[in-house]
Amino acid sequence: MRQGCAAGQRSTVRQSPDNKVKPLSMREYFSGRIARPPAAGSGLLALAVWLEPAAGSAQVGVPVAQSSWAGMPVLVAASVILLFFGGLLLRKFSMPLNNLERISRQMADCQLQELVSEPHTRCRLTGRIAANINELALNLQEVLLLVWNLSHQDLEALDRIAARLDREPNGNRQPITNDLEFIRKDLEEMQEIVRQFEFFNVMLRNEKLLAKPEPASMQEREE
Amino acid sequence: MSKRILVVDDSSMMRKMITKLLTPPGHTVIGEAKSGQEAVDLYRELHPDLVTMDITMKGMDGITAAREILNFDANAQIIFLSNLDEDKYRSEVEKLGALGFVNKYKSIEILHLINSLEK
Numbered sequence: 013m014r015q016g017c018a019a020g021q022r023s024t025v026r027q028s029p030d031n032k033v034k035p036l037s038m039r040e041y042f043s044g045r046i047a048r049p050p051a052a053g054s055g056l057l058a059l060a061v062w063l064e065p066a067a068g069s070a071q072v073g074v075p076v077a078q079s080s081w082a083g084m085p086v087l088v089a090a091s092v093i094l095l096f097f098g099g100l101l102l103r104k105f106s107m108p109l110n111n112l113e114r115i116s117r118q119m120a121d122c123q124l125q126e127l128v129s130e131p132h133t134r135c136r137l138t139g140r141i142a143a144n145i146n147e148l149a150l151n152l153q154e155v156l157l158l159v160w161n162l163s164h165q166d167l168e169a170l171d172r173i174a175a176r177l178d179r180e181p182n183g184n185r186q187p188i189t190n191d192l193e194f195i196r197k198d199l200e201e202m203q204e205i206v207r208q209f210e211f212f213n214v215m216l217r218n219e220k221l222l223a224k225p226e227p228a229s230m231q232e233r234e235e
Numbered sequence: 236m237s238k239r240i241l242v243v244d245d246s247s248m249m250r251k252m253i254t255k256l257l258t259p260p261g262h263t264v265i266g267e268a269k270s271g272q273e274a275v276d277l278y279r280e281l282h283p284d285l286v287t288m289d290i291t292m293k294g295m296d297g298i299t300a301a302r303e304i305l306n307f308d309a310n311a312q313i314i315f316l317s318n319l320d321e322d323k324y325r326s327e328v329e330k331l332g333a334l335g336f337v338n339k340y341k342s343i344e345i346l347h348l349i350n351s352l353e354k
Contacts (some may be wrong), residue, residue, distance in 0.1 A: 127293060146293075147246075147247055150245050150246045150247075151246050151247060151248040151249075153246070154246040154248055154249050154318070155248070157318040158318065158339070158340055160318075161318055161338060161339075161340055162340060212291070212293070213291035213292070213293075213296075214291050214318070214319065220320040220323070221318055221319050221320055222319060222320060222323065223290055223291050223296070223319055223324075224291075
């Protein structure tokens with residue numbers, strides 16, 4: 013016999029054969045012979061188990077709690093499958109975002125050597141964001157390398173001018189020497205900014221820009 | 236003489252700058268590629284007169300792409316535009332069969348080299 017009560021409330025009374033309402037004994041309450049409604053927040057699974065006999069499938073003479081357990085394996089299996097696919101789905105969506113977050117953080121820290129892996133299908137929003145971030149990083153790298161090359165070239169020009177000035181006989185060279193020194197410092201500072209970065213496929217070695225060795229292509233080149 | 240040019244560079248900013256450099260003298264940029272593989276595919280499809288090729292790119296690099304293009308068409312005209320050290324890479328790309336190596340920021344030299352090439 014099922015006791016009527018509001019959802020989430022545990023019934024503590026039962027109707028006796030002489031139609032009198034009597035309180036449940038502790039033994040009856042905990043024995044499971046009388047079906048109890050699920051406690052608040054105990055979930056869909058418990059609700060389904062509780063409702064099962066109400067659908068008319070409970071057998072005569074079989075305790076309600078026993079017939080409820082009969083559907084349990086199916087529900088557990090369904091829950092496991094749901095959890096599994098839910099987890100897969102969650103992983104599918106969260107992994108590219110985690111990757112995006114990690115690499116964009118690196119880029120913000122002047123580490124441009126790693127690009128975000130773009131998902132194969134470009135129509136996905138994360139894929140498009142990844143492509144845009146990569147493009148931003150490559151353009152930034154291009155500007156920095158341009159700054160490096162131009163400043164390097166200008167420093168060489170300054171050296172030539174300074175050497176020529178040194179060969180001049182007399183005259184007050186101090187103003188122009190000061191200007192040259194000012195320009196030199198600016199250029200060196202620009203180069204210092206570039207040195208803070210790690211680049212994608214490119215490295216600075218002995219003041220020269222070189223391609224980073226890639227095993228596959230290097231082997232091909234050596235052949 | 237105006238040329239139909241394929242611009243290959245992984246930076247969209249650089250592709251834009253090269254296009255801006257080449258268009259006023261009368262050249263036509265018929266395609267842009269941002270990787271070596273795209274360059275090879277577009278070359279086969281468009282048959283440009285000239286390819287400007289970057290060296291370092293994601294996926295297939297410019298040297299491998301140039302080798303594939305030259306295998307497909309031994310008469311392909313390819314010049315390398317790169318930020319990398321000229322002394323180190325010029326001989327390598329010329330050995331490959333490319334027509335030259337110019338630093339990307341040297342716009343006048345790029346135009347001189349292109350204009351010096353015969354169709």
